[in-house]
Amino acid sequence: MKRPGDTGAGGAARPQGSVLLPRPDISPQRQVLRRLLTALVVLWVTVLLVYLDRDGYVDNSDAGVSFLDCLYYTTVTLSTTGYGDITPASDSARLVNTLVVTPLRVLFLIILIGTTLEALTDRTRQQWRLNRWRSALRDHTVVVGFGTKGRSAVQTLLSTGQRRDRIVVIDPLPQAVRTANAEGFAGVEGDATRSEVLIRAEVQRAKQIVIAPQRDDTSVLVTLTARQLNPRISIVAAVREEENAPLLRQSGADQVITSASAAGRLLGLAMLSPNASSVIEDLIQQGTGLDLKERPVTKAEAGGSPRDCAxxxxxxxxxxxxxxxxxxxxxxxxxxxxxxxxxxASQTRPEPGERRGDSR
Known part of the structure; x- marks a missing residue:
């Protein structure tokens, strides 16, 4: 059976566990304009240098070197055309050509072929970004599956103060990973049941993992692999069928959410008591109306009754x-x-001694 992310016939898939980091979205027109302006700056800086030292140049057609001659000489020099009709004659002019104009010529050519160089250096730059990202990633949250359940879990984390750069999304579908990137999350494209994919998401250094794939057997395999890589990680997993929940707990999940039975109970409650169903839905949605939250006991509350709390x-x-x-x-x-x-929800603030973004 083909696993998600494997190379199929007729096309090459991205390697398993490819990490995609969010990057600024710059239009091609803006990139071309930026390079054009940079090339013009280099051109005019060179023209200025030649014009300031024009007495050290010789024009074979006439005695003097005008500003137009400096512009002409700079253009043919930076483009490596070099007709030889205007040449540096003095020692200072030749020294400036050697130390300044030649590096500017190289820079000018680099700008003109910047698109090609960018394609060649993109992989190196991406690897540098990945190394820097991995070195700074600690106690983050990994979300397996960026479907409806995974997105809802991410939105709940964000509403409690979790930063976007502390969330890593894993999904076998390239489109899901690109969507996560567009929303500012780092994404790993691949099958999360494979340990190398989880390692690329730095599960071994993560604080918690949310497992929300489409299949229950995938949830079990991901739970087993994540628990093996990080025995201390907090695992919250979703299953469709309630009969698979005990298997997930035995596999190492700390919390198991049964989506099918939970949805069925909400449907039944909505028929019997519509108002109670609305309250439950309000509690589930973080950031609006009423919020359900776990927090530590404060020093002022210690020794008292739960009824005495605010x-x-x-x-x-x-x-x-x-x-x-x-x-x-x-x-x-x-x-x-x-x-x-x-x-x-408007009263949601970090409690004393509680770090913002702690969703445990």
């Missing part, structure tokens, strides 16, 4: 246990607890 506390996370707000064990909050709260 936010509406839904549950208390103590160690690996999740306690309901009215659980007797959660009657007195501890400083090491974390709270799952509901509050207005």
């Amino acid at each position: 936010d509406l506390v839904v549950s208390v996370v103590r160690g690996h246990r999740i306690l309901a707000f009215d659980d007797p064990d959660a009657a007195a909050l501890e400083l090491t607890d974390r709270l799952v709260v509901i509050h207005r």
Whole structure:
């Protein structure tokens, strides 16, 4: 069976694990105009140098060297035509030609053939950008699959303060990776079930990974590979069928979201209680209306009851246990607890001791 990203018959595919970084979008017309202006600057600088030292030049057709003669000499010299009718005669003029005009001639030619040179040097420049990007990438978020689920997860991360340069997208479809690039995210084109693709996304140094492919078996394989590469990474995975959720947890996923059953429950709730369904949808959408958020307990809240908190506390996370707000064990909050709260989106701010962008 052909794996995503493999080379198919009749065309060459991009190598597995190709990393694409977002780059500024400059139109071809603007690039040509920029190069033309640079070439004109080089031309006029050379004309000025020759004109200032015109007494050191000899014109075979007449006795003096005018400004027009300087412009003519500069044009034929930079274009390497060189008719020889105007030549540097004095030592200073020859020295300026050797040390200044010749480098300017080379620069002028480089600008004229800049398109060809750019194609030749693009790979080197891209490799330099990749090396710099990899050296600075730490504690980032990897998103596997840039479909509907993956995009929604990315938008939620952005709404909580996560920076775009701290998100890396992996997808086997070139169009999905290009879309991620256009939105400012680094992208890796390839099959995320392969360890070399995850390594190119620096999973071994990532803080968390969101796994949202189209197939449940892909989610299991990606989870196993990611857990093997980084035992400390936080893994949140999505599956379509609820029967595959236990397998994902056994594979190493910290959180498993069942998309099919969750959507079915929302549909049923919408029929039985439309208003409750609207509230749930509001809670799911970050940045609007009500937000559902996990945050640490502050020093002022420690020792008190969940009912005394300014936010509406839904549950208390103590160690690996999740306690309901009215659980007797959660009657007195501890400083090491974390709270799952509901509050207005406009009031979303980083809590004391919590880094902005921490979505765990």
